[in-house]
Amino acid sequence: MSLLDAAILGTYFLTLVVLSVFGLHRYIMLYLYYRYRDQRALPAPLPEKLPKVTVQLPIYNEMYVVDRLLASVIQMRYPKEQLEIQILDDSTDETIAMVAAAVERYRAEGYDMVHLHRQNRYGFKAGALAEGLKVAKGEFILIFDADFVAPPDILEKLMGHFTDPTVGMVQARWGHVNRDYSLLTNVQAIMLDGHFVLEHGGRNRSGRFFNFNGTAGVWRRSTIEESGGWQHDTLTEDLDLSYRAQLRGWKFVYVQDVVAQAEIPVEMNSFKQQQFRWAKGQIQTCRKLLPTIFAAPVPLSTKIEAFFHLGANFGYPLMILLALLMFPAMVIRYNMGWYEMLVVDVPLFLGATMSVCSFYIASQKEVFGATWRSRLKYLPAVLAVGIGLSVSNAKGVLEALLGIDSEFTRTPKYGVEMCSDEWRQKRYRGNVTLVPYIELLLGVYFTFMAYYALSNDIFGTLPFILLFQMGFLYAGFLSVIQNFTGLEMREQEA
Numbered sequence: 040m041s042l043l044d045a046a047i048l049g050t051y052f053l054t055l056v057v058l059s060v061f062g063l064h065r066y067i068m069l070y071l072y073y074r075y076r077d078q079r080a081l082p083a084p085l086p087e088k089l090p091k092v093t094v095q096l097p098i099y100n101e102m103y104v105v106d107r108l109l110a111s112v113i114q115m116r117y118p119k120e121q122l123e124i125q126i127l128d129d130s131t132d133e134t135i136a137m138v139a140a141a142v143e144r145y146r147a148e149g150y151d152m153v154h155l156h157r158q159n160r161y162g163f164k165a166g167a168l169a170e171g172l173k174v175a176k177g178e179f180i181l182i183f184d185a186d187f188v189a190p191p192d193i194l195e196k197l198m199g200h201f202t203d204p205t206v207g208m209v210q211a212r213w214g215h216v217n218r219d220y221s222l223l224t225n226v227q228a229i230m231l232d233g234h235f236v237l238e239h240g241g242r243n244r245s246g247r248f249f250n251f252n253g254t255a256g257v258w259r260r261s262t263i264e265e266s267g268g269w270q271h272d273t274l275t276e277d278l279d280l281s282y283r284a285q286l287r288g289w290k291f292v293y294v295q296d297v298v299a300q301a302e303i304p305v306e307m308n309s310f311k312q313q314q315f316r317w318a319k320g321q322i323q324t325c326r327k328l329l330p331t332i333f334a335a336p337v338p339l340s341t342k343i344e345a346f347f348h349l350g351a352n353f354g355y356p357l358m359i360l361l362a363l364l365m366f367p368a369m370v371i372r373y374n375m376g377w378y379e380m381l382v383v384d385v386p387l388f389l390g391a392t393m394s395v396c397s398f399y400i401a402s403q404k405e406v407f408g409a410t411w412r413s414r415l416k417y418l419p420a421v422l423a424v425g426i427g428l429s430v431s432n433a434k435g436v437l438e439a440l441l442g443i444d445s446e447f448t449r450t451p452k453y454g455v456e457m458c459s460d461e462w463r464q465k466r467y468r469g470n471v472t473l474v475p476y477i478e479l480l481l482g483v484y485f486t487f488m489a490y491y492a493l494s495n496d497i498f499g500t501l502p503f504i505l506l507f508q509m510g511f512l513y514a515g516f517l518s519v520i521q522n523f524t525g526l527e528m529r530e531q532e533a
Contacts, residue, residue, distance in 0.1 A: 040371075044371045047364060047367050047368055047371060048368055048371060048372070050360070050364060051361070051364040051365070051368040054357050054360050054361045054364065055361065055388075057357055058354060058357055058358065058361065058391055059390050059391050061347070061351065061354045062390060062391040062394035062395065063390075063394065064347045064351075065237075065394040065395065065397070065398040066394055066397070066398075067241075068237050068238055068241045068242075068398065069237060069241070069397065069398060069401055070241075071241035071242070071244065071245040071247075072236075072237050072240045072241040072244065072401070074245070075241070075244035075245045076244070078243075078244040078245070079240070079244060079295065080200070080243065080244075080292050080293060080294050080295070081294070081296065082195075082196035082197070082199075082294055082296055082297055083196065083197070083198075083199025083200045083202075084195075084199045085194075085195055085198055085199055086198065086199060086201070086202050089117070089118060089121050089198075090121070090177070090178045090179055090198070090201075091121050091122075091123065091176055091177045091178050091179070092117065092121060092122055092123070092177045092178075092179045092180075092181055092194060092198070092257070093123045093124075093125060093171075093175040093176055093177030093179070093180050093181070093260075094112055094115075094122065094123065094124045094125065094180075094181045094182075094183065094189075095125050095127055095168060095171050095172075095175070095180055095181070095182045095183075096108060096109075096112065096124070096125065096126045096127060096182075096183055096184075096185070097127040097129075097164050097167045097168060097171075097182070097184065097185075098126065098127065098128055098129070098130060098134065098138070098185045099128075099129045099130055099134075099160070099164075099185075099449050100130045100131060100132050100134050100449075100467065101130070101134050101185035101186075101452060102132060102133050102134045102137060102466075103452060103453050103454035103465060103467075104185050104186055104302065104452045104453075104454050105134055105137060105138060105141070105185060106137065106141065107188060107454060108183060108185055108186075108187060108188070108189070109124075109126075109138075109141050109145065111187075111188045111189040111190075111191075112124060112183065112189045113145060113148075113150055114189070114191050115189055115190075115191055115192075115193060115194055116191050116192055116194070116195055117194045117195070119149055119150060119151070120151075122150075122151065123151045123152075123153070123175065123176045123177055124145075124150060124151065124152040124153070125152075125153050125155060125171045125174075125175065126138050126142065126152070126153070126154050126155065127155050127157075127167040127168065127170070127171045128154060128155065128156040128157070129156075129157050129160045129163075129167055130156070132466075135156060138154055138156075139154055142154045151176075155167075155170065155171055155174075157170065160446075160447075162269075162271035163271060163446065163447030164253075164271075164276060164447055164449075165269040165270060165271035165276035165447075166269070166271055168182070168269045168276075169268055169269040172260070172263065172264075172268070172269070175260070177260065178259070178260055178261075179198070179201065179257055179258065179259055179260060180257065180258045180259075180260055180263065181193070181194065181256070181257045181258075182253070182254055182255075182256060182257075182258070183254050183255060183299070184253060184254040184301070185452060186301050186302040186450070186452040187254055187255060187299055187300070187301045187302075188216060188299070188300045188301070189299065190211070190297065190298065190299055190300075192297075193211060193255070193297060193299065194257070196294065196296075196297045197209045197211065197256075197257050197294060197297060198257065200292045200294070201257075201259060203290070205288070205289065205290045206259070206289070206290045206291070206292055207258065207259045207262030207266075207284050207285075207289030207290060207291065208251050208256055208257065208258050208259070208262060208281070208284065208289070208291045208292070209256060209257050209291070209292045209293075209294060210239070210249075210251055210252060210255065210256040210291065210292070210293050210294070211255045211256060211294055211297040211298065211299050212235045212236070212239075212255075212293075212294070212295050212296075212297065212298050212299070213231055213235050213252065213255060213298070213299060213300075213301050214298040214299060214300040214301065215227075215228040215231065215300065215301065215302075215303050216300040216301060216302055216303075216456050217302055217303055217305065217455050217456050217457075217460075218303065219458065220303070220305055220455060220456075220457075220458055220460070221305060221458075222417070222420055223304075223305065223307060223310065223424075223517070224303045224304075224305060225414075225417050225420075226417060226420050226421050226424045227303045227304070227310060228303060229399050229402070229403065229414065229417055229418075229421050230399075230421060230424075230425070231303075232399070232402040232403065232405075232406050233398050233399050233402040235252075235295075236295065236401075236402040236405045236406060237398060237401060237402050237405075238348075239293045239295070240293065240295055242293075242344060242348070243291065243292065243293040245340075246338075246341070247340065247341050247344040247345075248281070248282060248285045248291075248341055248344065248345055248348070249281070249291060249293060249348075250277060250278045250281035250282070250291075250348075251277045251278075251280070251281045251291070252277060253275075253276075253277035254299070254301075255299035255301075259289075262284050262289050263280065263284075265287065266280060266283045266284040266287050266289070267280070267283050268280075271447075272323070272327070273320045273323035273324050273327060274316045274317075274319050274320030274323060274445070274447055275316075275317060275320030275321055275323070275324055276320075278320065278321060278324045278349075279320075279324045279327065279328065282324065282328050282332065282345070282349075283328070286328075286331065286332065286335050286337070302452050302453075302454070302455060302456070304450055304451070304452075304469075305453065305455050305462055306451065306462070306468065306469055306521050307469075307514065307517040307518045307521055308468060308469030308470065308471055308518050308521060308522060309450050309451045309468070309469035310450075310469070311428065311431045311469065311474070311514070311518065312448055312450060312469040312470055313450040314428055314431065314432055314435075315431050315432060315434065315435040316435070316447065316448060316450075318352040318355065318431075318432040318435040318436055318439075319435030319436065319438055319439045319445070320439075321349060321351070321352050322349075322350075322352055322353070322435070322436050322439035322440060323439045324349055325349035325350050325439075326439065326440070328349070329345065329346065329349055329350075332345045352432060352435070352436050353436060355428070355429045355432040355433040355435075355436055356433040356436055356437060358426065358429040358433070359429055359430060359433050362426075362429070362481060362484075362485075362507055362511075365488065365500075365504070365507075366484070366487075366488045366491070369488070369491070369492065369497065369500065370491075373495055373497060388500065388503045392422065392503070395421070395422060395425070396418055396422075399418060399421055400415070400418070403415075419506070419509075420513075422506055422510070423506055423509045423510035423513060424510060424513065424514065425510070426506060426507050426510030426511065427478060427510035427511055427513055427514030427515075428514065429510075430474050430477050430478050430481070430511075430514075431474045431514075434474065448470060450469075451467035451468060451469060452467075453465050453467070468521075468522070471518065471522045474518070475514070475515040475516075475518035475519050475522070476515065476519075477515075478511045478512075478514045478515030478518070479511070479512065479515035479516065479519070481507075481511040481515075482508055482509075482511035482512035482515060482516075485504055485505075485507045485508035485511065486508055488504050488508075489501060489504045489505055489508060492504055
């Protein structure tokens, strides 16, 4: 074996092992979720004395969903005199006029609703929240993003937890108003279910840190202020503030049984844009806070979990490295005797794959109960799309590590709920870069790899090769097709 061959195989196996460790962490989340099931936080009744609550609605060019959001917020069951509604509007299009008209209408009905329009987007969402907080009347702050539908009972079921003076934030679970719109939305829904059911549930029940998700949660105002306020030096201001608050001793509560429905991105480029922002922001937060967390007087288990939580997206560059090394590693070992792949690669790939499958199957059992088996058909797509996202998310991770700044790019929303709803002729599109073409090249690369494996009777790793192939081709092809649809629409408008 040459030195180059040894270097390729060594790097390949090391990458597989590290990714397997991240896969093992999913089993830990499953264990914590079920081990501490008796610690599940339940909806709590309202306190006798109802505090003033400010509802903050940060929006930016949301003409298709802002009316739905406002209509749901005014339906919340809470006394009007104890409720203030702030629309934090950074829009530059017709959304401004739509909001102004809605505010005038709702104020005439007796709602304390204010329209705060900024002439710039300084600090993006974090900046808007901070500006609104300066003039907020409420002792507590409920936040909803534009793509959400506020549950009527959310304050009834969350506010009771604040009778404990050490509780600083209470988070509800996300639901999905358009889960069944397409294959892509079903995949996203399952991915989010895993995060909101098992990760949040496992972390919160076991006393580890978990995070506010930017929406569908209530903050104690003093918690925000005493923890350093909203800061915009990362793209995940919610994650950043969550860890700073918990490091100061504030308790967070996750109420899994209160569900706020939201619109999932229906366009691949918008989905990638959202995932890129989350991946980059999470690594930015990791760089910013992990040293402080390791030095803090908190349990070792909390520190270890914080590392896996904040560093989870390091897996994406490793996934790309693994993808590039799979073919040369296969050729080298085929010439040495391909049977080694059966005792090394296949168990590692199976371990990583089974951890993902077990994780998402468990989440679907929790969400759907007796009908969870109907969701199993989407698992191969969940695995493939997770791989397909690796190029875009790896780019976000590398930018975060290199300190490359980028603006907070919001996820376009179209007001899509029913399968019959159309979005292709509406405004707003996710940004398109060279990433889809890299994904397509990787898809072709894995097509040749599959041909090589078939030609040489290397069947053990073929299912995993095809999974990578489908993931990259699906992500790249859908991005390119939907981008051309958007270009055609924009040319017609011009």
